[in-house]
Amino acid sequence: MRDSLRESNHDFRASTQLFNSLDPAKIDGDLDVINRGKQRGEVNQPPKTAKNLDDVEHAIVERVEDEKKAAHHTLEDNLQLLGGRLAGLDFEEQFGLIRQTNAASVSDFKASVAVGLDELHGLRRALNDAEKEHAWFKEKHGLVRAARVQHGAAHIFRLSLLLFLFLVETAMNGNFLAKGNEQGFFGGILEAAAFSFINIGAALLLAVFCARLVTHRSFFVKFVGIISILFYIGLAISINLALAHYREVSG
Known part of the structure; x- marks a missing residue:
């Protein structure tokens, strides 16, 4: 078995x-x-x-x-x-489809290459112009160092710091101005925001367009930057004195 x-x-x-x-x-x-x-x-x-x-x-x-x-x-x-x-x-039909697809792909690729070459030509001209301008600027101002580019994180930090200072100054001044304001704390905040906007706005404009001139290689331009800083100091003192006087009168 x-x-x-x-x-x-x-x-x-x-x-x-x-x-x-x-x-x-x-x-x-x-x-x-x-x-x-x-x-x-x-x-x-x-x-x-x-x-x-x-x-x-x-x-x-x-x-x-x-x-x-x-x-x-x-x-x-x-x-x-x-x-x-x-x-x-049906290999013959498949081969025919492959040849047809291949021809279409080659045509599309050549068209894309032509468009890309046109775009690269424009970008190359812009790059050459930027390099010429960069070389002219360094030669004119006698610079050797590389260009300093501000990064996004640093820019956001500066804006955040300005906003923080604006809010702190508005809150502190609004508390004092609210005592003599008919609208109370809300009215004091509005008045304080106006003074803070003038104070910080003037500081920002002078820092961007004038104070940075102190690093210029020309002595005359440096002198203009120093005068701008002194002008801002006087302006800041005047704004704060005006705010104190307004608070004293309204209180």
Whole structure:
């Protein structure tokens, strides 16, 4: 029973190939070639003068021919299946689509290159002009250092600091001005905001356009920057005195 269960149902050796080799041991076990050969040999069958194949030999030949025909049918079936799949792939149509897409892609790429060259030409001219202006500016002012570019974080920090000073000054002055204002704290805040705007706005304008002149290489321009700083000091004192006087009068 165990041997019958373990026995394979084909005459081939186990392999991963499509057309496997015949297993002589399996055929021998099925046809009992050795025992039948001994039995027929004992009775001298077939005789030495026989030219035709006997029954055992015919059985072996038929078994091999059957396997040959089965393998041939398998080959034909697989060839038909392969032919159908190749026909379904339609390589000619696919190649035509590839050629068409390739031609369109090349045309689009050339058009994009032409547009990019036009844009690069304009950018190159702008870059050359900027480099010439930069070289002229450094030569005119005798500068050797590289340009100092303000970053976004530093700019945001300056604006935040100005806003913070504006709010602090408005809150402090609004508390004092609210005592003599008919609208109370809200009116005092509005008046304080006006004074703070004038004070900080004037400081900002003078710092941007005038105070920075003190770093100029020309002595005359430096003198203008120093005068601007002194003017701002006087203006700040005047604004604060005016605010104190207004608070005293309104209080």
